[in-house]
Amino acid sequence: xxxxxxxxxxxxxxxxxxxxxxxxxxxxxxxxxxxxxxxxxxxxxxxxxxxxxxxxxxxxxxxxxxxxxxxxxxxxxxxxxxxxxxxxxxxxxxxxxxxxxxxxxxxxxxxxxxxxxxxxxxxxxx
Numbered sequence: 001x002x003x004x005x006x007x008x009x010x011x012x013x014x015x016x017x018x019x020x021x022x023x024x025x026x027x028x029x030x031x032x033x034x035x036x037x038x039x040x041x042x043x044x045x046x047x048x049x050x051x052x053x054x055x056x057x058x059x060x061x062x063x064x065x066x067x068x069x070x071x072x073x074x075x076x077x078x079x080x081x082x083x084x085x086x087x088x089x090x091x092x093x094x095x096x097x098x099x100x101x102x103x104x105x106x107x108x109x110x111x112x113x114x115x116x117x118x119x120x121x122x123x124x125x126x
Contacts, residue, residue, distance in 0.1 A: 008051035010081045014044055024048040043077050054084055054117065061118045068101050068122055075099040075120040084117055 004014040004021075020041050023034055027049045034042050050061045063078075065071045079097050098116035100109050102124050113119060 004048070006048070006051050006055075008055050008083055009047065010083055013081050014047065017041060017044075020045050020048065024052070028052055043074060046074075047078060047081055050078070050118065051082060060113075060116070063118070063120050065120070065122060071099055071101060071120045071122050078118055078120070082118065 002016045003012045004016045005011070023032075024045050026032055027034065027045070034045055036042050046063065050063075053059070054061065063071075063074050065074060075097060082096075084096050095115065096117040097120070098112040098118070099120045100112055101122045104112075
């Protein structure tokens, strides 16, 4: 099996699929919306885009999803496969990620925002 090689992605974890790389490359160039059937790797594409963006530009990444289960799924996937700035070797990779939902108090959101690199969230309650 051929795996994706990227310094911010856990080695031998994401299978290399050319269509995903092509979509990710396009998304890195301009605003994009990826529409694919379930199971074809939209989350993997988001991981590739995130890893490349963090490697080249730094900053923060915010991934918003409409439901708590989907936010949790994204959080678990990224926590498992994304490795930023050697954080895994330093034992603090988990500190890079946070998740909040509409039920998370504003005060806690502020603290989580300041400490994390990758934020996974649902929209706030109105």
